[in-house]
Amino acid sequence: MSKNTNTSLSFSASVNLMADRAFLAMDMDPSIAAVIKACNSIIEVNFPVNIKGKVEVFTGWRAVHSNHRLPAKGGIRFATIVDQDEVEALASLMTYKCAIVDVPFGGSKGGLLIDPSKYDRDEMELITRRFARELIRKGFLSPAENVPAPDMGTGQREMAWIADTYKLLHPEDINHNGCVTGKPVAHGGIRGRTEATGRGVVYAIREFFRHPEDIKAAGLVGGLGGKKIIVQGLGNVGYYAAKLLEEEDEAKIIAIIERDGALINDDGLPVEEVRQHINEHKTIKGFKNATFTDNGLKALELSCDILIPAALEAQITVENAARIQAKFIVEAANGPVTYEADEILRERGVSILPDAYVNAGGVTVSYFEWIRNLSHIRFGRMERRFDEMRGQHLISAMESLTNETVPEWMRDEIVRGADELDLVRSGLDDTMRNAYRELSETLHANEKVKDFRTAAYVVAIDKISRTYFDIGVY
Ligand code: GLU
Numbered sequence: 001m002s003k004n005t006n007t008s009l010s011f012s013a014s015v016n017l018m019a020d021r022a023f024l025a026m027d028m029d030p031s032i033a034a035v036i037k038a039c040n041s042i043i044e045v046n047f048p049v050n051i052k053g054k055v056e057v058f059t060g061w062r063a064v065h066s067n068h069r070l071p072a073k074g075g076i077r078f079a080t081i082v083d084q085d086e087v088e089a090l091a092s093l094m095t096y097k098c099a100i101v102d103v104p105f106g107g108s109k110g111g112l113l114i115d116p117s118k119y120d121r122d123e124m125e126l127i128t129r130r131f132a133r134e135l136i137r138k139g140f141l142s143p144a145e146n147v148p149a150p151d152m153g154t155g156q157r158e159m160a161w162i163a164d165t166y167k168l169l170h171p172e173d174i175n176h177n178g179c180v181t182g183k184p185v186a187h188g189g190i191r192g193r194t195e196a197t198g199r200g201v202v203y204a205i206r207e208f209f210r211h212p213e214d215i216k217a218a219g220l221v222g223g224l225g226g227k228k229i230i231v232q233g234l235g236n237v238g239y240y241a242a243k244l245l246e247e248e249d250e251a252k253i254i255a256i257i258e259r260d261g262a263l264i265n266d267d268g269l270p271v272e273e274v275r276q277h278i279n280e281h282k283t284i285k286g287f288k289n290a291t292f293t294d295n296g297l298k299a300l301e302l303s304c305d306i307l308i309p310a311a312l313e314a315q316i317t318v319e320n321a322a323r324i325q326a327k328f329i330v331e332a333a334n335g336p337v338t339y340e341a342d343e344i345l346r347e348r349g350v351s352i353l354p355d356a357y358v359n360a361g362g363v364t365v366s367y368f369e370w371i372r373n374l375s376h377i378r379f380g381r382m383e384r385r386f387d388e389m390r391g392q393h394l395i396s397a398m399e400s401l402t403n404e405t406v407p408e409w410m411r412d413e414i415v416r417g418a419d420e421l422d423l424v425r426s427g428l429d430d431t432m433r434n435a436y437r438e439l440s441e442t443l444h445a446n447e448k449v450k451d452f453r454t455a456a457y458v459v460a461i462d463k464i465s466r467t468y469f470d471i472g473v474y
Contacts, residue, residue: 011089011313012039014339019096022457025448028465036095036464039065039088045134049127051119060112060131062140062148065091068467071144071370072108073098073363075151075182078158081312082111089313090151093334093356094363099460101360101435103367108146110135116153128158132165141166143178143373149366150182152312155236156194159183178373181366190369190379192424193362198240199425200361201308201332203432204353206249208328211440218328218351220305225250228266228304230326232257232296233311234275234284237332237359241308243271255299256284257311262299263290301325309336316341324350331355346451354453356460357435364431368424379420387417435459 009017016037023033042063048055061084064072074094077087087109095107112131116124135141141148141162150159159182166179173179177188185191192199208214209224220227229251231242238256245251252268263269263284277287285292293299300307300320307326309315313335316324321341329345329352331337337345337352345352372379391414395406406414418426443455 063091072106076110078153196365197362238310384417391415
């Protein structure tokens with residue numbers, strides 16, 4: 001996969017045009033629309049790092065799209081496709097995303113122009129720490145104002161270096177751990193953050209399948225079990241989404257698209273085995289029991305029930321939109337469908353669950369992590385044993401009243417107190433379900449809203465504009 005250039009619009013123009021549909025449906029004052037769409041601030045940094053005795057200059061950006069709520073939140077991407085426009089577009093998506101799932105943050109995003117595969121671990125540490133120092137010194141990274149997280153090309157490792165760099169510069173800040181999310185659990189991270197975006201995608205799809213009128217509108221029948229699914233990208237998001245859909249929902253992953261091609265098997269692919277193969281061989285080529293094609297993009301056009309683009313932006317464009325056969329597209333990546341392609345797919349009646357809702361599970365669990373960092377205590381630590389004791393008392397009462405013994409499996413279920421992972425998953429599921437209901441209600445209640453994406457923007461803009469009206473624009 002690579003960045004698709006089959007679009008005349010920049011990424012940020014595409015996002016703004018999608019938002020415009022919502023402003024129109026809401027009859028929003030154009031000046032308020034302009035305030036909401038504008039990216040508040042953006043910084044570009046160029047900094048030198050000594051790599052194997054030679055000085056290299058790196059370029060990075062951090063955009064703050066909105067700070068009607070603080071801190072501003074959003075990942076940091078390390079990739080060769082990063083540029084200022086991309087960072088601004090992704091920051092604006094963060095604003096809408098946080099509003100849709102009621103996470104009280106503004107929207108931000110960062111990017112560093114780098115190919116991480118060209119540097120070893122120690123070099124990556126030097127580069128990451130130096131980038132973090134630049135952002136901290138310029139007011140673009142702190143627990144109160146701007147909190148990064150993982151994104152493409154970054155993970156727990158980079159977040160731990162960023163957190164440590166902040167702590168070294170601000171040891172007096174008692175909340176230093178809250179300066180970044182997605183950290184390793186041993187360094188103030190939260191259980192369930194790594195899988196959160198992929199799991200959120202699955203919770204979104206499950207909620208869709210609880211709404212018969214939406215299933216019908218998409219031209220689908222029945223439940224999620226047995227549905228044929230194509231996943232583009234087996235990175236962190238695509239991997240967890242595909243794995244859970246296969247293992248827990250008994251859906252069939254009939255194609256997996258990666259940067260070097262696609263694996264196809266109409267009877268379903270074993271996701272975990274494909275991932276192990278990629279880890280071992282650094283390619284999907286050579287995987288047994290599947291047909292391989294080196295034209296990955298073409299595999300997006302195969303017949304299926306659900307298409308999950310979980311890789312890069314601009315994968316479905318004017319060039320291929322008319323040939324997409326999926327009835328239902330679930331945008332796990334940010335911006336995989338361009339504005340022009342979206343228009344074509346809307347015309348064709350394809351249902352699309354939009355990125356700003358679908359992949360919001362990451363920032364939702366980041367919110368839980370940030371709260372954990374500010375409260376300096378693991379979720380469930382105070383109440384777990386108390387809940388267990390309550391369960392025991394309940395069982396004793398039931399047994400003495402009925403003179404029957406409660407079966408073992410029931411006892412275990414009733415007695416078990418929730419740990420941090422249980423609570424994170426419960427909070428994530430609840431968030432994705434509530435947000436879906438708001439989207440679906442908006443779609444069915446407002447006749448000017450014809451699709452989930454516009455519904456999502458209407459929901460977000462309604463909440464954001466209310467904060468502007470309440471506090472005024474200064
Ligand atoms: N990078 C993720 C996103 O695009 C996570 C952001 C966060 O957790 O702040 O939503």
